[in-house]
Amino acid sequence: MEIKQVEFVISNTNIAKCPQDKKPEYAFIGRSNVGKSSLINCLANNKKLAHTSSKPGKTQLINHFIVDETWYLVDLPGYGYAKVSKNSRQKFQKMIEDYILERPNLINLFVLIDSRIPPQQIDLEFMEWLGENQVPFSMVYTKIDKLKSNQLNKNLHTYHKKMLESWAEIPVYFATSAETGAGKTEILSYIAEINR
Ligand code: GDP
Numbered sequence: 001m002e003i004k005q006v007e008f009v010i011s012n013t014n015i016a017k018c019p020q021d022k023k024p025e026y027a028f029i030g031r032s033n034v035g036k037s038s039l040i041n042c043l044a045n046n047k048k049l050a051h052t053s054s055k056p057g058k059t060q061l062i063n064h065f066i067v068d069e070t071w072y073l074v075d076l077p078g079y080g081y082a083k084v085s086k087n088s089r090q091k092f093q094k095m096i097e098d099y100i101l102e103r104p105n106l107i108n109l110f111v112l113i114d115s116r117i118p119p120q121q122i123d124l125e126f127m128e129w130l131g132e133n134q135v136p137f138s139m140v141y142t143k144i145d146k147l148k149s150n151q152l153n154k155n156l157h158t159y160h161k162k163m164l165e166s167w168a169e170i171p172v173y174f175a176t177s178a179e180t181g182a183g184k185t186e187i188l189s190y191i192a193e194i195n196r
Contacts, residue, residue, distance in 0.1 A: 030112030032078030038178035
């Protein structure tokens, strides 16, 4: 599956201002610099899409894009900008929490994880919070082009072992690169399958 058309719809800080129709939506979130904008642009075949909406001043907004007039792709603000507090969950903006917990359209959240680095507390805590709140999510490992395949496998293994300390099973995950397009088909097929 390829995306044919993507259009920016709205940026805002308030879930009440998100589009009012009932189209399914899929949101992308992760620590700042994880490669979220690059991945969104890669999925959409549009090098400027996510950057357009994440100009300074727009980075803390919920950005809706309509894809092929069928579903919304939602670019959520990156977390973990500031110093990491003891309880990163508390720091997590209320806006994002409201969106995630109260947006009926949200079908799946893609949580982006940098494949090159060890499991980060802020990501693990965030996913635990999603689990506690029964929010459907998948993991998206980014920047895999920067790793040799044995190193990637090793890192995924480490991550999954860490996850299994608190999870009964590993969530659905994707290994991606905005550079090579790895994982793109898998993510788009996953969305298409759910939308069927
Ligand atoms: P964001 O803050 O999560 O939106 O991250 P960006 O998409 O702006 O990416 C942060 C940095 O990582 C930029 O310098 C990108 O060029 C780089 N980057 C993002 N994705 C990839 C990738 O798949 N491969 C490589 N090699 N670099 C990437």
